[in-house]
Amino acid sequence: MRLKDRILIAIFLLFFAEGASASENIWLSNTPPKKISKKIRHGMHGVSFIKGNDGREKKILWIRSGSFPVESQYANCTNTKNPVIFVCSPDGKLIKGNVSHGLWGHVLTFEGNMEGFYNVYLFERFVEEETLNIVVAKAEVLSHKCSNGHAGMRKKMLHRTFNEEIPFEIVRERIPGEDFHTFLSSGDDVTFKVLLKGAPLEYSKVMLSTQKRWVNNLKTDINGGAAFQLVGDYYPRFKEINKRNIHNFLVTAEYTVKKSGSYQGIPYERIHYAGTLGGSYIPSKTMYTSYLYGLILLIFVMPAVATLIYFYREHRKRPYKEYAFREKD
Amino acid sequence: MNEKAKIRLIIEVKKSLKEIMDDFSDVPEEMGYFYERFRAFFEETPNNGKKVIATMCIHVPVELIYAVGAIPLRVCSGARSMAEIGEEFFPAKACPLIKSTFGALYLNIFPMAAAPAMIINPTTCDHKKKIGEMAEDIDSCFYTLELPPTKETEEARFYWHMVVKKLAKELERVTGQRLTRKKLKAAIGIVSLAQAQLRRLYNIRKGNPVIWGNNAILVANAYFFDDIANWTDRLSRLNDELEDRARRNQYVVGQEAPRILLAGSPSIFPNMTLPVMIEQMGGIVVAEEFCSSSRSLYDMVAVDEWSLYDMIPAIADRYLKPGICPCFTPNIDRKRRLLNIAGDFCIDGVIYNSFAGCQLYQMESRHVEKILEQNGIPMLYLETDYTSDNTGQLTTRLQAFMELLQDQKS
């Protein structure tokens, strides 16, 4: 992404950030609270692991509330007492996920070491102020080790939806050529699709917020898609560059319909759907790299070596070659 | 002196040829051409105005000579009369081959009555080294080809490459023709065709004998001076005939004849005493390890890139690396080669001839004998000269050896 584009986007975002919704969202994050970060094993793609009491390693997600990745609280509770936890392993089997409350706030853990994406959902329904809230926090946890091989990787990259069980869902479309080794990076165009009971939802409000509080709001189009460009928000000083710096983004989608009914005996007037999906990305791969210098060096080296060889050959045409001896004892 | 010597030489040639033609029957028809070549040994042959370059050894890269539009002519001589002329210039115990060759050079007697523009003389043995200094005695000019004393090291190889490159330049100068890629490629081509035919002859001789050994030696000898294309063509016809004979089981001797490998100093026409005697005594020479026959054309040039920068070193390599001349040290390859020949040709016995005066062959004979013994192959060591002084003793020793082999065989 060129600098000009970046500035344009920044200005654009500044205007629209005003209207950002500030309602508290629940979302699933794979970033541990700072103070315990050291105790956690970090795997590929920012996946975090802890050792359970039984000594087995579990994947762990933190339940957080807030609309911006960094500022979001590590939640101490969820909206309801017993949220539905829905975890689907890469081979399509439902597996058990646990919500527990520990020192580090509310966490969601599950086991599994299969190759591919684990779809994790935290799903709640409750009535508040005559509104039925349907809250779906989603996370896609990629589990991959190169040593397990890459058989069938292309197929496993496809995303899955669960229309029956999960009424409202944000789906991140894969970027072209994405595979298990792809990190999203700033400058990538990413499309999020909002599905209501499996059908694309138009005019849903989608918001993408980044670590540095860049926010972009869009309405989904007729296909239920909202396309964002991941804005570069990592501008460290030259000495401190870390190209593997992972920063998070958060996508939220909302949609309200007027529809009355009652849920668990409590009547409501409308239904409010709210979905979240966390994600992470790294600085653009081309950050601080120079194509030109590379090319110059390459082009310089070739004739340089050729010249050396030429002179060597010329030198060899001289008839006599001296044998040199070391005079030192 | 010139005329007298020439007459004696002609008599010698005729006698030697007659002996071969008379004593051995059932000779392939195609041999006729080769007999004829030797009969006309001194007759002038037209060479289209091409320059003739004389060579004194198989280590001279003839491809280069062909490539500059000249004709190589090997002047190594086997004539007793010439050796007598040369005697004057050498110590008493010198090699007869050198004496003879020098004698011929001195009298300007060349096969085909040629007049060489240059004589390329590789520094193989001591005699050859010194002969180069005697240029003032003869008309033509010597060019010393500095053959390294060993072929094992890379240094020797690169040195030899330089020597051959230098020779190429010199040939360009002498003939006034530029060496080009196409010409050199063509030269490698014609020589390799000749090589292919010679190898074919060897393969034929691996089977039951369809040709006399002395005939085969003559054929290889003719390559010294014959036009290469003619020679190749004639040899291919001879091969055809021989293959045909083999198919019809028309052998020159029976199975019981001991198969002999002749090794060491070369039999060069007209000095054919040894092979003739062996075959008169009922043996059959099926293979020679001579620089006048098998070694001269056996090894092949392999070029990777058909440009001068690779062709010339390739040619140079072919004349150094597989060389098994006893002038190289070490020379394990010669023993390995002898064993290999002995296996391939089903040899019953080896007759190792060394010219009196050739210290290199003499000294190497001990090792060779030991190795052959280890492999159960009997060897007879002989020292001969171009003179017929000691024929009696030679006959007895040969006879004894042949009887031994015949006993072993039956």
Added chain:
Amino acid sequence: MKKIRAFINNSNISKFRFYFQIAAFVLFVYGGYFYVTISEKLPTFACPFNKGSGGTCYLMPLQHQLHMTWSRFIGPGGIHLLKGFLVFACFGLVFSKAWCGYLCPLGTIQDWITKLRKVLHIRFSKYGETTFKGLKKIKYILLFLLIIIPLGVSNSLLWLPKFSHDIFPPFCKICPGRIVLPLFTGDTSQIYIDFSTKTAMTMTALGMIVTGIFFTGSFFKKRFFCLFCPMSALLYIFSKVAILRLNKNVAKCTRCGNCYRVCDVGIKEIADDVINKNIVKDDCMLCLKCVEACPEEGCLEVSFFNIPVFMSTETGFFKRYCLRNEIK
């Protein structure tokens, strides 16, 4: 059967190799577009940085698998490493060094560059014996480094601080394959210098320099890069026990040196060694040019499962080297 054998022995295997290499090149460089993924442990430079790659060069997973803490070696990490190596070993055991001569895309590119030089009639270079012996050690050094550096990134070696992650994967960073092979699918993105850190800058700049030297070097020296290739060193482990072998019937060898002359790598032992039967040397790429150039019947011989499949013959030699330059 005899006829088939004679046909093969008299054939021009270099020509066959030329077309075979093209096919292999297409497979390894463009195969990915046709959903071909042969394996991820290939003993050849099927570079995964190239999007069309039809497989993965083993050096990449090897470096990744070595990039782990000591404790994981005794656990699943070690097992994966072992498993990966076994797969690699299978490939190596079957085709041995023929991976280099017949399948490696980078080798093929070098052969093409050589063809270009040939057409221009520019002389090739050859190393002197001592230079050759010195240079050939580089591949073992590189192999050592590509093993030790990943370990040093995730562990502290000899109480040194861990290496910067920017050096990882060390060999890929300097491998010309990473830069050259993607060019064939129109991807120039690997030509860059990364200025973000000193390590990154050094490694990427080194990569560019090596690539530059690769082009010029292989123009003047046949199979220039192969002498330094760590994969060749790794494959050498199997060449003594591999199913595909190059044997020499030492008794028949005249030490004419033809085989040495035509050898693109410049292996002297192929001609001079008259003791060992199994003649595959660490730099050899089993291109079999030497077998073609040997005029001695059955002296050099290629065997598969101990069955001779191709051997030097006199007729074959004459067919390939002499009769085709018949003069008018």
